[in-house]
Amino acid sequence: MSTTSQQKTEANPTTTERITGSEAVVRCLIAEGVDLLFGYPGGAIMPVYDELYKYKDELHHVLVRHEQGATHAAQGYARASGRVGVAIATSGPGATNLITGVADAMIDSTPMVCITGQVPKDLLGSDAFQECDIIGVSIPVSKWGFQITEASEIPAVFAKAFYVAKSGRPGPVVIDITKNAQFGEFDFSYEPCTNISTYVPRPILKKEKLQEAADLINNAEKPYVLFGQGVILSEAEAELKALVEKAGIPSAWTIMGLSAMDTDHPLNVGMLGMHGNYGPNVMINQCDVMIAIGMRFDDRVTGNLSKFGKQAKVIHIEIDRSEIDKNVKTDVAIHGDAKEAMASLLPLIKEQQHESWLQEFRDCDQKEYEIVIKDECEPTDSTLTMGETIKKLNEVTGGNAIIVTDVGQHQMVACRYAEFRQSKSNITSGGLGTMGFGLPAAIGAKLGAPERDVICVVGDGGIQMTIEELGVILQTDVHVKILLLNNEFLGMVRQWQQLFFDKRYSATEMVNPNFQLIAKAYDIESNKVSERENLSDSLKKMIEHDGAYLLEVMVGKENNVFPMVPAGAAVADIRLE
Amino acid sequence: MSKENFTFAVFSENKAGLLQRVVSGFTRRKINIESLTVSESEVPGIHRYTIVVEGLDEALVKKVCTALEKQVDVQKAFYYRESDIIYREIAMYKVRAESMKEGSPGLAIVDKHHARILSVEEGFTVIQKTGRREATQALFVELEPHGILEFVRSGRIAISRPMKQLKTYLDELALASTH
Ligand SMILES: Cc1ncc(C[n+]2csc(CCOP(=O)(O)OP(=O)(O)O)c2C)c(N)n1
Numbered sequence: 136m137s138t139t140s141q142q143k144t145e146a147n148p149t150t151t152e153r154i155t156g157s158e159a160v161v162r163c164l165i166a167e168g169v170d171l172l173f174g175y176p177g178g179a180i181m182p183v184y185d186e187l188y189k190y191k192d193e194l195h196h197v198l199v200r201h202e203q204g205a206t207h208a209a210q211g212y213a214r215a216s217g218r219v220g221v222a223i224a225t226s227g228p229g230a231t232n233l234i235t236g237v238a239d240a241m242i243d244s245t246p247m248v249c250i251t252g253q254v255p256k257d258l259l260g261s262d263a264f265q266e267c268d269i270i271g272v273s274i275p276v277s278k279w280g281f282q283i284t285e286a287s288e289i290p291a292v293f294a295k296a297f298y299v300a301k302s303g304r305p306g307p308v309v310i311d312i313t314k315n316a317q318f319g320e321f322d323f324s325y326e327p328c329t330n331i332s333t334y335v336p337r338p339i340l341k342k343e344k345l346q347e348a349a350d351l352i353n354n355a356e357k358p359y360v361l362f363g364q365g366v367i368l369s370e371a372e373a374e375l376k377a378l379v380e381k382a383g384i385p386s387a388w389t390i391m392g393l394s395a396m397d398t399d400h401p402l403n404v405g406m407l408g409m410h411g412n413y414g415p416n417v418m419i420n421q422c423d424v425m426i427a428i429g430m431r432f433d434d435r436v437t438g439n440l441s442k443f444g445k446q447a448k449v450i451h452i453e454i455d456r457s458e459i460d461k462n463v464k465t466d467v468a469i470h471g472d473a474k475e476a477m478a479s480l481l482p483l484i485k486e487q488q489h490e491s492w493l494q495e496f497r498d499c500d501q502k503e504y505e506i507v508i509k510d511e512c513e514p515t516d517s518t519l520t521m522g523e524t525i526k527k528l529n530e531v532t533g534g535n536a537i538i539v540t541d542v543g544q545h546q547m548v549a550c551r552y553a554e555f556r557q558s559k560s561n562i563t564s565g566g567l568g569t570m571g572f573g574l575p576a577a578i579g580a581k582l583g584a585p586e587r588d589v590i591c592v593v594g595d596g597g598i599q600m601t602i603e604e605l606g607v608i609l610q611t612d613v614h615v616k617i618l619l620l621n622n623e624f625l626g627m628v629r630q631w632q633q634l635f636f637d638k639r640y641s642a643t644e645m646v647n648p649n650f651q652l653i654a655k656a657y658d659i660e661s662n663k664v665s666e667r668e669n670l671s672d673s674l675k676k677m678i679e680h681d682g683a684y685l686l687e688v689m690v691g692k693e694n695n696v697f698p699m700v701p702a703g704a705a706v707a708d709i710r711l712e
Numbered sequence: 713m714s715k716e717n718f719t720f721a722v723f724s725e726n727k728a729g730l731l732q733r734v735v736s737g738f739t740r741r742k743i744n745i746e747s748l749t750v751s752e753s754e755v756p757g758i759h760r761y762t763i764v765v766e767g768l769d770e771a772l773v774k775k776v777c778t779a780l781e782k783q784v785d786v787q788k789a790f791y792y793r794e795s796d797i798i799y800r801e802i803a804m805y806k807v808r809a810e811s812m813k814e815g816s817p818g819l820a821i822v823d824k825h826h827a828r829i830l831s832v833e834e835g836f837t838v839i840q841k842t843g844r845r846e847a848t849q850a851l852f853v854e855l856e857p858h859g860i861l862e863f864v865r866s867g868r869i870a871i872s873r874p875m876k877q878l879k880t881y882l883d884e885l886a887l888a889s890t891h
Contacts, residue, residue: 274729274732275736275740279785329890330889331889332885332889333724333725333784333889334784334785335888335889456782457775457778459778460774460775
């Protein structure tokens with residue numbers, strides 16, 4: 136697969152050529168630098184598929200096994216590569232199957248363009264075969280959408296779609312194309328979109344706000360940085376590092392901000408949130424200045440808002456105006472791009488260290504280690520834990536792999552214990568918490584970053600939600616490594632049942648298939664471990680194997696993830712056990 | 713926080729599908745839209761959605777407003793308290809011709825309410841009244857005993873008190889959009 140840049144555009148945009156709408160779709164994608172897309176054919180999108188056949192050397196189509204898989208693969212691709220992910224499906228059920236991924240990409244700010252076929256214009260609204268108003272359905276969960284009913288609309292709509300998907304706060308766009316528009320002929324020319332008069336993707340920074348923020352930071356005794364995916368999306372990793380190092384600020388990441396900084400950076404104090412680290416949670420209520428960067432104060436991060444950092448002055452650097460003051464009231468709002476904002480802030484910041492403040496985090500770490508981490512990662516009884524598995528995995532990968540997770544206990548454990556030395560290395564469904572995300576997203580990530588090891592950490596529940604995508608591994612030979620942490624339960628729900636519903640395990644125990652046989656059926660090398668002495672070697676074998684691999688680790692059935700901020704509780708009331 | 717009524721003014725190029733996107737900004741928060749009017753604005757090509765909501769906290773209204781404004785095809789979104797706007801609705805009442813005869817109580821009511829006879833038709837008369845909701849409602853209440861055959865009231869339209877013009881906002885926006 137070539138690695139043509141997203142910016143590449145057609146040589147001469149002003150020349151025109153008479154082609155069909157369906158060919159124009161493919162030409163637009165190529166003009167946007169797309170060389171890979173994920174999809175599933177069907178009646179209403181067949182003309183485009185016919186063109187994909189003709190252009191297959193320039194545009195590689197990955198046949199998924201379910202359209203939801205196409206969206207998650209496109210998301211994984213986008214997040215590993217920083218480019219726009221593209222998914223394509225037919226009308227009706229093909230289109231509705233995309234919706235979970237669209238909603239996931241919306242809440243997690245992932246640039247994605249979804250293309251759907253639609254019944255011919257004349258049949259719109261007639262309940263025609265496989266007709267569904269997908270633009271209507273997707274409006275609440277998409278950044279933008281448009282139904283194309285004439286071939287000539289295609290170039291401008293595609294240009295706008297890509298521009299909207301990747302600029303500002305990125306997100307998913309849905310383009311629905313009626314069949315007549317795919318067949319129609321018109322004079323094609325392509326010009327990329329560079330601005331939309333109604334849309335401000337890069338707000339102009341206000342100088343006085345930067346100075347106000349700098350004054351707060353410079354005078355703070357206990358400053359605290361909370362950073363999220365905005366840092367990764369604006370490629371502001373270096374600016375973040377420079378800023379926190381200069382001002383000596385302890386910095387915590389949200390689940391979406393993971394890997395924007397090295398795990399072992401001395402100022403990286405760990406993860407915020409419900410299952411985040413102890414120090415990062417309790418220090419919310421100890422700091423005097425909170426600097427939130429490219430994050431949105433999700434309720435899984437804040438817990439009870441009325442008891443969240445009330446003593447602190449809040450600086451919020453955020454590109455999406457509607458996130459500012461949405462959940463946490465800011466004292467200084469810096470509405471703008473994280474990279475630009477931090478670069479402008481840096482010269483205004485005094486060099487400082489906050490050793491004793493940082494020490495408070497380290498003391499918390501010690502407490503968390505003794506009460507939680509020691510047992511989780513160095514267990515003394517014979518059953519394997521998720522924590523030790525991830526720790527052993529770090530030893531094998533050196534923290535250089537992309538970790539893609541599904542949703543549940545294994546996700547929280549992976550996010551807590553996986554190590555990162557490179558940005559764009561954590562791909563997880565943070566906002567929507569979509570089970571079934573992991574496997575297809577890992578496939579997409581591997582195709583988006585072929586040079587990197589991609590490990591899909593997944594539970595026995597979640598893998599079965601999109602297990603059909605093993606077919607992609609078989610057909611497209613994608614070398615993803617699947618680390619299946621099998622506790623024979625829908626573990627996270629079981630944990631809640633144990634803690635909050637008196638152990639009434641309603642519908643959480645799983646009778647599972649033989650995953651080894653399933654892997655075999657898809658011609659995927661696999662192994663299963665339940666003994667500690669085999670764990671390291673089998674992880675090593677998984678990584679070293681030249682091809683896809685499934686390693687199933689049998690872990691404790693009723694282990695819990697701690698610490699935990701119970702839903703609705705204050706961050707300060709985080710439970711260590 | 714106290715609950716109040718608010719009027720939104722949302723400006724956009726009136727693209728198909730946008731109405732649903734704008735409405736979704738309210739419905740996803742389970743906010744009931746009291747009235748909605750779409751019309752042209754003073755700027756060619758720009759439409760104005762006037763949306764009235766009742767009994768809300770300003771904090772929530774503000775969130776809805778910023779979320780509306782971030783929509784790709786929305787130019788600007790504003791919200792106003794009742795005191796920030798001059799607003800009107802128009803109501804029409806269809807009554808039997810007999811109840812509007814010379815010297816009838818019907819005519820006296822129309823006079824009293826400063827309403828006007830819009831149209832006299834075979835068998836019925838149409839009365840029009842422009843004003844605030846309370847005023848058009850008061851007329852309705854008085855006419856009702858005399859028989860109202862049909863009644864309709866428009867959504868609110870409103871002019872804002874602040875002097876900054878839409879055009880100025882749009883110029884600022886156009887500048888920012890190319891940043
Ligand atoms: C599509 C979807 N359905 C339901 C849930 C609710 N849910 C959250 S975690 C979880 C259990 C996940 O079980 P498993 O995949 O085995 O992972 P584990 O928690 O055991 O690691 C469930 C059912 C969800 N997040 N997504």
